[in-house]
Amino acid sequence: MATNGKALLPVRRQLFPEFDEIRDAFTSFVDRPFAFPRFRSLMAEPAFPAVDMFERDGKVIVKAEMPGIDPAKIEVNVTAGELRISGERKEETEVKEENFYRSERSYGHIYRKLALPDGCDADAAHATVKDGVLEVVIPRREAAAGKKIDVRAA
16 A cells, blocks of 8 residues: 555556546547437437328328238327327247247337328328338318419519
């Protein structure tokens, strides 16, 4: 033990100072916001189920990936300005083959909430599932689609 002339003080030595450098570098990387916009967009919004949302012929169409989910277990709710999609995929029995075991598929409850444009008619909306893709069609009222106004000189 080292002394300062008055009392015995333990001297603490770092066995591997490189670990501190690695920890500090990792902490600074995690603490700062990502510089890449793609990472920022992934963190801002849930990614499952993945959706496409577009407008065609005066209707808002939302397609959501729902592979392996029984259509009876899918719930779609359209309210004023919002579409909510939820479902549940139950876990199947595990597969074992000669000392081989692997489970990579995800199970459980999924949920997604999307903002809808103004003027969507929730009462006329309908949904279908084909090949694991949910398609929700929500008609828009004529007035909500917008109207072009000609501008004249005064």
